[in-house]
Amino acid sequence: MAIPLLDSPDLKDTDLTVDALLTQRKLAEYLVDKRQAHFHFIAKANQATLLDDLVLFFKDRKHPDFKRLDPPDHGRIETRQIWTSTELGGYLDFPHVRQVFLIERIVVNKKTGQSSRDLAYGITSRSPQQTNPKRLLDINRGHWTIENSCHYNFMWNFDEDRCRIRTGYGPESVTRLRRFAIGLIKSKGVKNVAQKIRQLNKNTRLVLDYLRMTTNSCVARST
Numbered sequence: 001m002a003i004p005l006l007d008s009p010d011l012k013d014t015d016l017t018v019d020a021l022l023t024q025r026k027l028a029e030y031l032v033d034k035r036q037a038h039f040h041f042i043a044k045a046n047q048a049t050l051l052d053d054l055v056l057f058f059k060d061r062k063h064p065d066f067k068r069l070d071p072p073d074h075g076r077i078e079t080r081q082i083w084t085s086t087e088l089g090g091y092l093d094f095p096h097v098r099q100v101f102l103i104e105r106i107v108v109n110k111k112t113g114q115s116s117r118d119l120a121y122g123i124t125s126r127s128p129q130q131t132n133p134k135r136l137l138d139i140n141r142g143h144w145t146i147e148n149s150c151h152y153n154f155m156w157n158f159d160e161d162r163c164r165i166r167t168g169y170g171p172e173s174v175t176r177l178r179r180f181a182i183g184l185i186k187s188k189g190v191k192n193v194a195q196k197i198r199q200l201n202k203n204t205r206l207v208l209d210y211l212r213m214t215t216n217s218c219v220a221r222s223t
Contacts, residue, residue: 011037020044065133
């Protein structure tokens with residue numbers, strides 16, 4: 001459970017988003033009752049009853065409460081729209097739900113014309129007066145921007161999905177090393193992690209200089 005990791009920082013009036021695995025009643029109660037924070041949770045198969053209730057409720061939805069067409073960057077056109085409601089707050093078997101929402105994301109590949117459609121069902125402890133549909137959409141997108149950024153680094157820079165380390169503490173240890181490496185590179189103010197990894201790859205001296213672990217690099221830094 002993520003609760004011990006949240007004991008230290010000041011979370012009052014903070015909006016927290018988590019992976020669907022952490023959409024748990026205990027975490028919702030902890031955030032609202034003990035930390036005066038707010039949650040924005042996505043419902044998936046691990047909360048099957050909650051998900052079924054949301055799917056049924058939004059089955060006959062009408063016009064969205066807010067819609068956004070993103071600039072056609074990276075060769076794709078993305079449309080996001082959101083529906084919200086307060087009607088299930090007292091019905092759902094989940095604490096502190098003030099709103100439920102459905103987010104639809106449609107992506108069109110400009111080159112091929114192919115499209116994909118994703119639906120995300122969620123709940124939040126924020127009331128409509130505290131967080132309107134536009135803000136809910138922004139919060140959700142902010143979560144996935146961070147998630148996709150992290151996944152991209154592991155998948156493409158380290159080819160993690162094809163890693164053959166499977167037994168014992170090997171997978172966990174290697175993942176920690178990868179996270180440490182990416183965090184270390186980013187701590188130097190690097191924006192393009194992949195480019196820096198290619199620059200440092202297979203050159204031990206460059207790595208040591210970059211980490212200020214050689215005499216010359218330390219002298220250069222002091223001057």
